[in-house]
Structures are given as structure tokens and as C-alpha cells.
Amino acid sequence: MVISTNLGFPRMGANRELKRLVENFWSGKVDENALLSGSKKIREEHWSLQKKAGLEHIPSNDFSFYDQVVDHSYAFGVIPARYKNLHPGLETYFAMCRGLQKAEVDVPACEMKKWFDTNYHYIVPEFEPNQQFTLNPAKILDEFKEAKDIGIQTRPVILGPISYLLLGKPIRGAPHEFEPIQLLSKLLPLYEELLSKLAGAGATWIQVDEPFLVTDLSSNLKKEYSSAYNALTKVSPQLKILIATYFERIGTNIDFVINTPISAIHIDLVRAPGQLETILKSIPSTVSLSLGLINGRNIWKANFDAALTTAQKAIDTLGSERVFIAPSCSLLHTPHSVQAEKKIDPEILDWLSFATEKIKEIVTISKVLNDGNQSVQSEIDANRKSVQNRKTSPRIHNAVVQEKMKTLNPDMFKRKLPFRERQKQQQKLGLPSFPTTTVGSFPQTKEVRAVRAKLKKGEIDQAGYDDFVNKEIEKCIRFQEKIGIDVLVHGEFERNDMVEFFGENLEGYVFSGNGWVQSYGSRCIKPPIIFGDVFRPKPMTVDVIKYAQSLTKKPLKGMLTGPVTMLQWSFVRDDQPRKDTTFQLALAIREEVHDLEAAGISVIQIDEPAIREGLPLRKEDWNEYLNWAVDAFLLSSTGVDSSTQIHTHMCYSDFNDIIESIQRMDADVITIENSRSDLKLLNAFEKHEYTNEIGPGLYDIHSPRVPSKEELKARLQEILKYISKDLIWVNPDCGLKTRGWAEVESALKNMTDVAKEFRSIEAK
Incomplete structure (x- = not known):
């Protein structure tokens, strides 16, 4: 039986509840307890949504107040010295993300960069040559236990040690020859300890994201990958590791991990469909393959027939028990659900699929592969109709x-x-x-957003809106002239x-x-x-x-x-x-x-x-x-x-x-x-x-x-x-x-x- 999986779900909530919660915390409108309890509610809603849809492997620790990389920096004690005198916890965490200026404190934020070729950003870790790592696994463990408490066994997601180090930079003033990857031997024991704690909490699968495996890597990194995953796979006999790659083809970098005793590997077949043939020829008989068939970075409905054809190729080689059906990458990069869309033209709306719908697509494809078309025939027919309508619509070309x-x-x-x-x-x-x-x-400002909202609701006409905008423009011009x-x-x-x-x-x-x-x-x-x-x-x-x-x-x-x-x-x-x-x-x-x-x-x-x-x-x-x-x-x-x-x-x-x-x-x-x-x-x-x-x-x-x-x-x-x-x-x-x-x-x-x-x- 193929397994339906997900690599990550959008964090903000159906109506950006997390955005408002975090910003209210920053402005002092809610306290830390309200922030923590509100975010827990959001997580539980997302886990339950995926469970109800029929997903089998549901991610945890894909949630973050800011981004998953800074979460890892905090979890492994990679906190630059300029933040060491701040209150531990959220004050330090958010200071790394946003800087902090109050009373006697004035510290800038860490550098921020784009997450590979996406418009998502991450906070860049800063590493010292003598970096001392300390493990703070509370967030990762607590979220796994939260899901377990409501009856959902999740697959915790962590950023792999190689990619985490490669995403970082040497602290300013470090010797020119220092590279963060040199810290791997010091970092690995903490990853082993983290996995041991997750296994002790009842985890059976761990998703370890190694997105750098789709980039150009030097051959000397092969040893680092080998040592890392030979060590991590020995932590617990009950713990299975899935290495997740996405955004491109893994290419010859498959050699870096394929001979380690991992249990599964994920590949992006939306961005790099041609890599399937190579992977099928090289994958060991002990390793399962997660097929990234549903586009995690775009909003068009999947073509079920095309996805099923690809999946069947993998099943014919590996057997259904070694195949996972998944999105190409985390669904973080897509909106929550099309159910909230009331004004999109119905013809175009029928072509769209957001995160919630993509989960259903994954489950539907898995059901076809496990039980045959008859189990979801109406969904298959509707999908074929939508795909064909989009292909032939006269609205596409001019x-x-x-x-x-x-x-x-x-x-x-x-x-x-x-x-x-x-x-x-x-x-x-x-x-x-x-x-x-x-x-x-x-x-x-709030005033600008409020007037724009009134225009959309029809509470003011275009002339009234234009008059307001013109006054704001003039104030802006006068201010710039003044200074x-x-x-x-x-x-x-x-x-x-x-x-x-x-x-x-x-x-x-x-x-x-x-x-x-x-x-x-x-x-x-x-x-x-x-x-x-x-x-x-x-x-x-x-x-x-x-x-x-x-x-x-x-x-x-x-x-x-x-x-x-x-x-x-x-x-x-x-x-x-x-x-x-x-x-x-x-x-x-x-x-x-x-x-x-x-x-x-x-x-x-x-x-x-x-x-x-x-x-x-x-x-x-x-x-x-x-x-x-x-x-x-x-x-x-x-x-x-x-x-x-x-x-x-x-x-x-x-x-x-x-x-x-x-x-x-x-x-x-x-x-x-x-x-x-x-x-x-x-x-x-x-x-x-x-x-x-x-x-x-x-x-x-x-x-x-x-x-x-x-x-x-x-x-x-x-x-x-x-x-x-x-x-x-x-x-x-x-x-x-x-x-x-x-x-x-x-x-x-x-x-x-x-x-x-x-x-x-x-x-x-």
C-alpha cells in the first residue's frame, strides 16, 4: 500500500490568525501565555485538518513564529554574543529576527536571506570557529506530544545538519579559512540526542530536510553526509529517517546518501521530473521513495492522470509498499484553502488548488493506487474535466x-x-x-488600510478614495522636502x-x-x-x-x-x-x-x-x-x-x-x-x-x-x-x-x- 504524506503545512492559519497573534504580542496587546496558547490552537487545527483528509504521514515542527532556520539556531544554542544578555526565550528569539531597541538595549537583527529560489526568507545562522552547541529540544518535542495528545501520530520535521551548517555564515572576524561545515562533528551528537528524545517520545518516522542535496556540492561533502547519516540512523532501531530534497534534481548527489542506512528519500518530481528514471535505477532495495507529485509552490490543480502514470512507474520498479505520495515540497509556499475564495471567476476557480486541496489530491492519488479508480471515480472525472477546460479555454491566449x-x-x-x-x-x-x-x-498605516477596505466594501466611492490618497501623497512629499x-x-x-x-x-x-x-x-x-x-x-x-x-x-x-x-x-x-x-x-x-x-x-x-x-x-x-x-x-x-x-x-x-x-x-x-x-x-x-x-x-x-x-x-x-x-x-x-x-x-x-x-x- 502506498502511503500519503505531507512535508509541511502553511503556518499562518485560514485567516492569518498567527500573523495577528504574533504582531499583537510584539505590540504588547497579548502576553506570552496568549501567544503560546493561540499558536497551539492553530497547530491542532492544522493537524486535525490533515488527519480528517486521510493523510497518513502528517508533519510536526513545521510550525514557526518566524522561520524554521532560526528555530534550529535557537534549538542548538547558535545565539550570537550580542544577544546573550537578553532574557532567554522569546525576547532573544525575536531579537535575532527583528533586532531590539529599548532602554539600554540596542541590538540589530541577524542577516536575512531568501530560502533558495523562493520568496520566503530565513534568518542566517552565525557560527564561531569554537562554536559551543547546546540542545534545547522543547519546541520540537512539545509539538510532537501536542499532536499525540489529540490522537495524531506525526512525522517531526527537522532541518538536516549539513544543510543547516551550509545555510549559515562565519561570524564576523572569523579566520578566512573557517567554514561552518567544519563544525559537523561537534553538532552531530546534539542531533543524535534530539533523535533519541523523539524516539523516546514515541516517534517512528523523522523527516530530515536536506535541500542542499539539489545544489552543486563539492565531492568532499560526501564524507560529511555519510558520517552524519550513518550516525543518525543508528540512534534508535524504531526510528526511520526520510531525507527530503526539493526545488530541483538531486543528480549525482544521490551518491552522498544512497549507501547510508536511511529508510526513505523524497524527490521533487514537479521541478525535476526527469530524475525519476535515474533514482529508480540507483535506489537500494531497503529504501522507500517519496514522490513529490503535487506542486507545493503553485496553485494549479494537479493532473491526476499524469501523476498516476508517474507513480505507477515507481510502483512497477519498487512495489507499492516502498512508495509515498507527497507534494513536491512543503506546502508553506501555497495559500491555505480555496474555500475562502468568493470572488474569483468560477471558471478560473475550478482550475485552482491551495494547500488544503493539495492534501486531498495526495490522498485521492493514493486511494487510486491502493484501491483502484472506482474508489474515487467522481474525483477523477472532475479532475479530468477541470484540466481539459483550462487547456482549451479561450481566455488563455490573446x-x-x-x-x-x-x-x-x-x-x-x-x-x-x-x-x-x-x-x-x-x-x-x-x-x-x-x-x-x-x-x-x-x-x-492603519488609516490607509482602513480606507482601502472601505473602498473594497463600497463604503466610499473611488473619488473619495482618490482624495484621501492625494492628501497622503502630499503629506509624504512635504515630509521628504522638509528633511x-x-x-x-x-x-x-x-x-x-x-x-x-x-x-x-x-x-x-x-x-x-x-x-x-x-x-x-x-x-x-x-x-x-x-x-x-x-x-x-x-x-x-x-x-x-x-x-x-x-x-x-x-x-x-x-x-x-x-x-x-x-x-x-x-x-x-x-x-x-x-x-x-x-x-x-x-x-x-x-x-x-x-x-x-x-x-x-x-x-x-x-x-x-x-x-x-x-x-x-x-x-x-x-x-x-x-x-x-x-x-x-x-x-x-x-x-x-x-x-x-x-x-x-x-x-x-x-x-x-x-x-x-x-x-x-x-x-x-x-x-x-x-x-x-x-x-x-x-x-x-x-x-x-x-x-x-x-x-x-x-x-x-x-x-x-x-x-x-x-x-x-x-x-x-x-x-x-x-x-x-x-x-x-x-x-x-x-x-x-x-x-x-x-x-x-x-x-x-x-x-x-x-x-x-x-x-x-x-x-x-
Whole structure:
């Protein structure tokens, strides 16, 4: 009998209950007891939901207040020294995630990075050469016992020791030769102790996530994997270990673990379907295979017939008793349930499957394989009808868009003049040295969200909403003028989200009402859904930006989201190459850029924070992606005069490997996240002699703490070691949407004062 399994479930709850609970705790509206009891209730609801659906292996410890990596850092005592004097427990935990500023305490947060090629973020562990690990297994054990108390035997999920170490970084000042993987022998005994405690609590299966097994690994890591899993599999005879890989093909890295006495391995057959044949040939007779057949990162219904065909291939080789049916990865990356969707067009809604529905798909496929089609014939018939309807719907394709795609030519992918000549023409903007700007958004206050909600409910009309937005824009402009920012933004008060807003103004998109997914911590996003050909029916931002520019004599940026980010942060159609969808988006943005320029906007920012995120996990696949990703940005941005200054923004990424592609984007100004990464990203820009202007983020906007002038001065002084002063911009590291006005006013005032001070020094 095949076994139905899951690798992880969304944490936030059907209506983002966890988000509200955590944020109320941060603001002091609820105490720790309320936070703990409320989160326990959410977990129990999720376990019961999966049990009721018929799932056999249900995960535990997939829950987190922030992210699973920082959970492991706390569980193994990997707490940087700057937090050691804080109260143990949640104060220390959240300080690592968000920083802490109170009374005599002022500590920044740990670095935050993207989780492989997703829009989910994790807190980067910091390791010392003499790292002392200490085990705190309470969370992992307690959640297993919680489920057991309500009659549910779970499969605890832990991050594998190799991947955990590889996700981390050496503490600042560590010897150059030190690498965290050198700590494996010290860490392994604590993993063994943890597994022993889980076995003692009654666990029979453990899911150990080793996502690095789908990346390019050096051969010397084979020994580390072998020693790790030979040790862990000997902890308890009752404990079976499943190693989970996802997001790509495991390839020859299968050799790292295949000869260890593990009980099962999970592979992603959505992202890498071709790997099944190789795995079936190499898997030992003692190892079961978990088939990632249901897409854990997208929202389209599974094609049951295709999934069953793949599963049958595995069964024919291994036998049904050695096959698990599973999602491709944790369902963390999908919304909770389509049941809450009341406004999506019924035809398109019939094509969708969120986390709750994906669990049912897993169970249905398992039932067919175990009991035959007749056991779930109605579900099979309904699935075939949905898949066929989506394939043949006339709403998918647009003849005008298809024709535009055929008329692309080389001149549409390059600026008219090289950067240095454009830079001279852009001096008409009259900017000082160390020009200041922000990345785009200003605080989305309760008042802004309340008025937007009233518009959606019909309690105010569009004219009333526009009047409110205009007043907010004017306040934002006046504030920026008052503190001396040089290139202004309008604040984006009319926008719910940097992707959703544009999607709402493009054809080919549809929007969920409750399709929230976690991005980091309590931050949730509601990705729009690209179901068909994308095009722009009318200008999207021109009127608002023209109004904002009319309020000031200073240059004001037109703010747009780039095509790769629009792709990456949406749920994307899977019936055509991602490149084609991205070029369609680029053409729509290109039209908007042209209209903004025609309206007199001389500075236009096209944000691409996700361009590094989309980089394939295997280096042999990089060139193909980078070629079309950069081409998409060029297509969107190059149809302007040389005097128009094009900006872009990128955040929370390692740029070292793609710096040449960033240079090829040829933006006049790039702003980057830099504040949480100890300036290490600037090494790439210095090493490769990046020639265009750059604004390394001076402070971290994802933390509520306000940086002092001294801190900002020191950081800017460090930046000058890497970047020529005539190329430097002064700005925060990201948009200010999630911050409060009090924090923003203080931080930006400090920032502009520092820029003015550096100008005065230069003038002497």
C-alpha cells in the first residue's frame, strides 16, 4: 500500500490568525501565555485538518513564529554574543529576527536571506570557529506530544545538519579559512540526542530536510553526509529517517546518501521530473521513495492522470509498499484553502488548488493506487474535466499579445547611449553629491488600510478614495522636502502590494481574496495569479505620478515593478515557458515607462528584487535564465531618452555570482540591500569594477530599531572603501511600507543629515 504524506503545512492559519497573534504580542496587546496558547490552537487545527483528509504521514515542527532556520539556531544554542544578555526565550528569539531597541538595549537583527529560489526568507545562522552547541529540544518535542495528545501520530520535521551548517555564515572576524561545515562533528551528537528524545517520545518516522542535496556540492561533502547519516540512523532501531530534497534534481548527489542506512528519500518530481528514471535505477532495495507529485509552490490543480502514470512507474520498479505520495515540497509556499475564495471567476476557480486541496489530491492519488479508480471515480472525472477546460479555454491566449511577441527586435534591448554619456545628460536633474532617496513605499498605516477596505466594501466611492490618497501623497512629499531628500517618491499609498497592484491593472491576471502566503516572520503576501497572456489595457500609474510631481520642484521617481519580480512573486501559468510570460510582462511595463517619460517624469525606478531569487539552483542552468531575465529588464527599461534616469532595486541576495549580469542590466542607479550583510555584497561591486551609480542600503527597514547618526556615518564611511563617491547614493535598504511613521521620520532624518555632513566635508 502506498502511503500519503505531507512535508509541511502553511503556518499562518485560514485567516492569518498567527500573523495577528504574533504582531499583537510584539505590540504588547497579548502576553506570552496568549501567544503560546493561540499558536497551539492553530497547530491542532492544522493537524486535525490533515488527519480528517486521510493523510497518513502528517508533519510536526513545521510550525514557526518566524522561520524554521532560526528555530534550529535557537534549538542548538547558535545565539550570537550580542544577544546573550537578553532574557532567554522569546525576547532573544525575536531579537535575532527583528533586532531590539529599548532602554539600554540596542541590538540589530541577524542577516536575512531568501530560502533558495523562493520568496520566503530565513534568518542566517552565525557560527564561531569554537562554536559551543547546546540542545534545547522543547519546541520540537512539545509539538510532537501536542499532536499525540489529540490522537495524531506525526512525522517531526527537522532541518538536516549539513544543510543547516551550509545555510549559515562565519561570524564576523572569523579566520578566512573557517567554514561552518567544519563544525559537523561537534553538532552531530546534539542531533543524535534530539533523535533519541523523539524516539523516546514515541516517534517512528523523522523527516530530515536536506535541500542542499539539489545544489552543486563539492565531492568532499560526501564524507560529511555519510558520517552524519550513518550516525543518525543508528540512534534508535524504531526510528526511520526520510531525507527530503526539493526545488530541483538531486543528480549525482544521490551518491552522498544512497549507501547510508536511511529508510526513505523524497524527490521533487514537479521541478525535476526527469530524475525519476535515474533514482529508480540507483535506489537500494531497503529504501522507500517519496514522490513529490503535487506542486507545493503553485496553485494549479494537479493532473491526476499524469501523476498516476508517474507513480505507477515507481510502483512497477519498487512495489507499492516502498512508495509515498507527497507534494513536491512543503506546502508553506501555497495559500491555505480555496474555500475562502468568493470572488474569483468560477471558471478560473475550478482550475485552482491551495494547500488544503493539495492534501486531498495526495490522498485521492493514493486511494487510486491502493484501491483502484472506482474508489474515487467522481474525483477523477472532475479532475479530468477541470484540466481539459483550462487547456482549451479561450481566455488563455490573446492574439494581439502573441503578435507583439513576434515583433521584438535587438534595438528594443539596449539604451541609446553608454552610461557615462547618459550620466552627463542626467546632470540636468541638479542632484548634489551623495544624493538621497528612498526605495519607494512609505508606511501603510492603519488609516490607509482602513480606507482601502472601505473602498473594497463600497463604503466610499473611488473619488473619495482618490482624495484621501492625494492628501497622503502630499503629506509624504512635504515630509521628504522638509528633511532634504533629493529624489522624492509619492509613497505608494494607493497600492496594496508592489506586485498585486500592477497585476490588478493588467489583463491575464486574477486575484484571490484570501490567498496569503508567508514571506518572512509575520509578513504575508497575496500573490496574484497569471492564468493567460498578459497585456496593459491602459496606463497604470501615470495620473498619480503626474499629480505627485506637480506638488514639488524636486525630481520624483515613477515607481514600477520589474517583469522578473512580477513573475517570481505571482503564481504563474505553467502551460508556457516562464521566459515568454516574463517578456509579455516586460512589454506591458515598457509601455508604462514610455508614458511616464512622455508625462515629464525624468526618473523612473523599475524594481527587480527577485532577479537573483529566480537563479536556478544548478550552475549549469544559470546562463539560460540570466540571459532572458536580464533581457526582460532591458526590454522594459530601454525605450527612453538618455536623459531619463532609470533606477532599479534588489534586496536580500548574494550578488557576487551574477554581478556581470547586473552590469548588463545597465540601470543608471541600482539600490541594494546591504545593511544586514556586513557590507559583504559590496565586495562584488568593487571586484568587478561596477561602473554605474549605486545606493547600498544604509539601514535595515525590516527591523523596528532606528539607526543613530553615528551608525549611519560609520556605514557610509565603510561604503566609500568600495564605491567611488561620485557613484554613491544614500538610501534605506528597502521600501518603508511595513514600518511606522515615527521610526521612518527619525531614521530618514538621521540619514539625510549624514548625507549633508558628507557633502560639507567634501566641499572643504
